[in-house]
Amino acid sequence: MGRNRKKVVVAVLSIVLLVSVVGGWALSRSSDDVDAKLTTPGVEQTPGIGTNANNTGKKFSFVPVTDLLSGAAVTITPMGKPMVVNFWFSTCEPCKREMPALTAAAAKYGSRVNFIGINPNDTEESASAFIEKYGIKFTNYLDDGDQLSEAGVTTMPTTFFIAANGYIVKTHAGELTAQDIESSIQNDLGVTQ
Secondary structure (H helix, E strand, O other), X not given: OHHHHHHHHHHHHHHHHHHHHHHHHHHHHHXXXXXXXXXXXXXXXXXXXXXXXXXXXXXXXXXXXXXXXXXXXXXXXXXXOOEEEEEOOOOOHHHHHHHHHHHHHHHHHOOXXXXXXXXXXXXXXXXXXXXXXXXXXXXXXXXOOHHXXXXXXXXXXXXXXXXXXXEEEEEEEOOOOHHHHHHHHHHHOOOOO
């Protein structure tokens, strides 16, 4: 009887081990899908707690920020052209990945679209090093959090596409691809090549 009992215990443990291995493998496969969605440019999570305010169609309100080059407090003034306003910070991986595409778009459309970067997280030194590293030529500002709050931004990067009249046409939370930027500038802002 003792021998049969050992066989039953071994069989049960084998089944438990097999179920654990198969279950663990299945769970790891499903988390791979989640990781791919979170790191794939242009893929956005379903909104939940901590999402940006839905302010499409509202006027973008500028508050005082610090010009990164001069150190002066300024309030950004729209210049009668569409704008692309990007909120970023230097240790944000999606910000790093999208910055070359934003820089290229600014070089291409800069005469017809104002590109603005707003950094609410870094010191002047960190932000300046990031700008130099990525060869960013468009104007960037440091924010003490007031502009971030005024715009309703809670996730970064976040990019606003603003019409020449100052109204928000589109907001994109998360990493942008070059194709996303081109599409938004041409289709949403109406600026063609």
